[in-house]
Amino acid sequence: MRWWALSAVTLGTFMTYLDNNVGNVALPTIQRELNLTLSGLEWISASYILVFAGLMLVGGRLADVFGARRVFVSGLAVFTLASLAAGLATDGTALIAARAVQGIGAAFLTPTALSLISQIFPDPAERGRAVGIWSAAGALSMALGPVTGGFITENLQWGWIYLINVPIGVATIGLALWAVRPAFTRVRHRLDLPGLVSSTVALFALTFALIEGESRGWTSPEILAALGLFAAAALTFVLVEARSAEPMIDLSFFRVRIFSGGLASMGVWSFGVFGIYFFSALWLQNVLGFSPTQAGASFVPMALLMAVTALQSQRISALFGTARTVALGLAMMGVAIFMLSGVGADGGYGDVLPWFLLYGLGAGLLVSLTAVTLGAMPAGRSGVASGVLNVSREVFGLLGITVLGAILNGRQSGSTQPPLLAFLDAYQFTLIIAAAIVMLGVPVALLTLRTPRKQPQAASPELVGSAN
Template structure:
């Protein structure tokens, strides 16, 4: 096997670890709450502290990869995430656990954009890159399948700390594999850090993420939330002003001259808006309405995730036959249609009613993998880190916005229905499914227009490289 495919295995394993950590913990939250005596707010911050730091620092992680080399930053991210996982698993208080989760977010912010940057460098040929991204994406789908089931098993049979401690041997093994397989052979780019750009972008994203996470609980018109939105807007304007004058801007605006990059990033954001909230609310629906246990609810997602992972690996062949735009549009159509069909299942529904539409949803999800490859196509090594960071930030921010908006719609619909609690929840859930399905269908024309290959893309310039052979 070529060494670069082993390197892809290391990159994929690192990504799998971060995704598994995010999926495995939710099932164990009630156990953690009882053991550490946490309030509901404290419990929420176990999840929110990770998301806040992760989303807020992803652009920073991408820039660091472009300046210092993707290999170095990937290994640093692994070290931070592994050490923080050990601290989280051994935490004896809610404060210690929340702090460790925030540090995990730092590690993930270094790992995620760097992983895609490494794939871009390892596989410069578009066809091979598409297959590599398919393998990488399949790891995310596999984590969706294994995460809830693993979390359920650990919470029922072991100490909850093992949901974080399992990352330690994975992190050590991944680091050893990456040190051997990922060659330090790519030239670094001679670029400054753009500290004003780093500071203003991180401030804007941290403030916006905080407002979206806490807005419902604190009140959208409360002083802290309005202040956070105001800070996000001010920092965003400052970032734009800084970047317009910077000799070496953090985000080169030439990226957005690429129709594929801009349209693909927008399509990815719309997709995240439509589906992030559905995962969260569907778990509640399975348990509170259809009567599944937490472990059964986790297991219900396994066939969908496995199909998604299988199709992800094969999606490059589909896109080669249909074109990326048509493939992504088909994936959006399948996911949207599946969501619409799920909205018709009542309180007496069974898993046999749910399974066909979960499988259709998984099939559509696997076909969306070429979207990531399309966004990264044409990105030179010196831009791939920030390009990956922009893509991932759009997904996280749009996804949080989707959870916020769909959650508000569900709450309002529940209140307006006036029925019994379960009936009111079902009515609100079904209404949000219709909205989410419509959002996904709205992304189809965007994908068809921006991801077609009928005209040449303007080139994205490669920054000046440092001396050849500089270690990454």
């Protein structure tokens, strides 16, 4: 029964990750059929990630009060219904709104996954295997998402990239209700409303400024106001969390070196993965002339290698240490991104594949971060810490799309070359910036993720493997 329960948790997480990847290949088609600008395309992804990240800690808190199983199933239901609305959308506004509601469902679903795995597998060794399977499923979604999205876009109506979530969601709800036991202790908690509001306002204001800055003008009143609102809301959030009895994010977490280093490393990883997937789908089709199916299939070897490496990442980390494993993974990603920037308009898949494979190998090595980062926290705090880790991943993923999008937009609009060459030049320049940012994570990992060689395994129930 435990493995059936893990299947339900993994399927739910797989569905949210698949949804992020399945739509990227369809972006050029959606742009044409709904007559959207590049910033409109960015909002399709950003609206989902923005709501997801803004409400994820709330989802974790609700799970503490009402039980992880109940919140998990509720999140699945919301996500499934919103997927139906997204698939039936006939204009950009309706699609962006539906994607935002999907973010609400994902925010309830995702933070409960690790909590449920901890409940289902109390033994640390079994939990390590379960986390590896769960992580590999997320990586596998990166393989199936693009190729599924490409096939649907080329052979069906693009709305089916979201409608496929409906039968998967219904089946997963049934499996979760049957296999996952509702074990929880009801605890009295207060919702940190000021923290929720200030963090959400800060994220929205920054996202709006980064996405709309190029089209509206970086010195326009709207963008300057958005940046000012971001600064004020971010400062308010820090002050509120420092004084709150039950903060959304306990700022004392960041004094734990391994936890802070893990967050930074995960953030850099997410920045690269989200940003590169989003813009490479446009590049493969608009510049290299791939069909949607071909573009989707191009990502499959990279994502499969990522999934295979993810399954072995705990063992590799135990042998060589998390610090060196994570640093190597980030270095591989950075080199791969930089080398992709050299592929010209006359390039083919043979020029792309080696660097996609190197990227997948490096990205898969970072899966060991989850267990080690949570293992550095005191007993009883791993649930909240996992929520912070998930938020970090999504926020940095959002920045990957918006920051790299702002750079690409700015470079492209300032070019006097033909549109195709302008996009290629902007994309290549953006990749160089992304590679530099990812490489910054290498020294961070080496300096912060080192632990004593003989660290006791029983120090924390969440720790799987050792690192040095």
